[in-house]
Amino acid sequence: MMRSPELEKMPRAELEKLQLERLQEKVRYVYEKVPFYRRAFKEKGVTPDDIQTLADIRKLPFTIKLDFRDNYPYGLIAVPPEDIVRIHSSSGTTGKPIIAPYTRGDVDTWSEIMARTLATSGVTKDDVLQNAYGYGLFTGGLGFHYGAELLGASVIPTSGGNTKRQILLLQDLGTTVITCTPSYALIIAETARDMGIDIRESQLRLGVLGAEPWSEKMRQDIEERLGITAINIYGLTEIIGPGVSVECEHKNGMHIAEDHFLVEVIDPQTEEPVPYGQEGELVITTLTKEAQPVIRFRTRDIISLNPEPCECGRTMTRMSRVTGRSDDMIIVRGVNVFPSQIESVLLEVEGVEPHYQIVVDRQHGFKSDELEVWVEVSDQVFSDEMQKMEALEKKLRSEMDSVLGISARIKLVEPKTITRSEGKAKRVVDRSEL
């Protein structure tokens, strides 16, 4: 259902006019209120008056994750601290947390964006929505909660965890929509199976899933095991939380809330814009945020944009799934390669564990002439027959070829050869470190 057809179906020319007005206003706003931006603009020799078209946004400096850390906690806010009514935070992977402060106006805007987002995903006021995103500092819990309430759905704020109770409530209260991470949706499916309960026989019909990268294959798995339609939603703490983009019922790209977020896609190396349809790093400028507006935030998420009109009638541009992180990108013989692509190949091959490492020669930056992928041999794929081991190697090599478009050298290694670091595994290593 369309909550605000006048915005969602707005002709592109009108939408771009609205975006330009909001951009000009916001650029002036941060220039006046946030010393960090005034300094950064001056370094680039740009003033708010230089923004005459949407393309002029390229004159503005980027904001990166590090800027949030360097200006922690309140260095990027544009309002007096007493105007802030709520603060969320994301832990990030290292160092200081990133904080997301909201004014009264921001909370209202966000709630409206989330109500519209949920409506786009297929939620209605008649739904019983069980919100299993974590409540607390994480933007997921309260972001979904406020949006769903505004939409008029019955919200069950279960937060994450205590899966057995989740399943009991889901059955007893007739939950029709579950909101959680894709991996938690699978945990619910598994736990239900262990309890001897078939979720497919419940009222559950829809899942609005996000906050972590996932694949089409995982979607099929979730849809089949829970008997639901699984919708992908995207957002990030630095920008607002959930609500930046979401899929409609056609499940073919996530509609970006372009009246609130101006997006660009750039080549992470050259920082130049890439053509529509081509993968690059997503850059977002907030057009309506008050407490902590962000100019040209480099998300590090790799996506592509699809400007074609959608069957649903919305004119808002669609973005693809996040297929990788630009931090991890390596260039092999001129081809951009993301560890996530390599992982997806490995996961396709039955029994291969996603313990892999990519070896590059970093003497020339991230560029490398050869791609070598180390794959740990698990008990499932190990054979006493050399022929079968060679066939495995060959299969991995040809899958890599067809997915990446470049040939990779596959090296089968013993388990635990690949360094396990805390939390995240180190996927790309320099040959000189070995």
Place this chain on the structure above:
Amino acid sequence: MRVKQVSVFVENHPGRLEAILKVLEEKQISIQALSISETAEFGIVRMILADPEKGHDALRQTGFTTRTDWILAAEMPDVPGGLLNNVAKPLSDAGVNLKYFYAYIEHAENKAMVVLKPDDIEKAEQVLKAKMA
């Protein structure tokens, strides 16, 4: 007869075989036969152990990728032509192909032993049983 073989995946560099043997020594498991099949990068170490289950578990706990398989063992007199006439020819006559095999000597009984993995274990077993009888 069928015997349980323990196979271990190893990278092809110095010290890996030693690491396997140390585990077996520590657990006091003797090796009756051993063969290595290798590429430039890795190898498969196959062994007939006095206690295959114990050996397999100990190696796995140490972190090796390892597995056990039932394969065939056949004995023959330790004389010229023993392998040819008692094992190789009967199997080839029956159209059984071998994926790998290796041999060892039982000193005490003056017998030669061969362990082998045929493509058709049932058939190979029948052929060899008939030969022994």
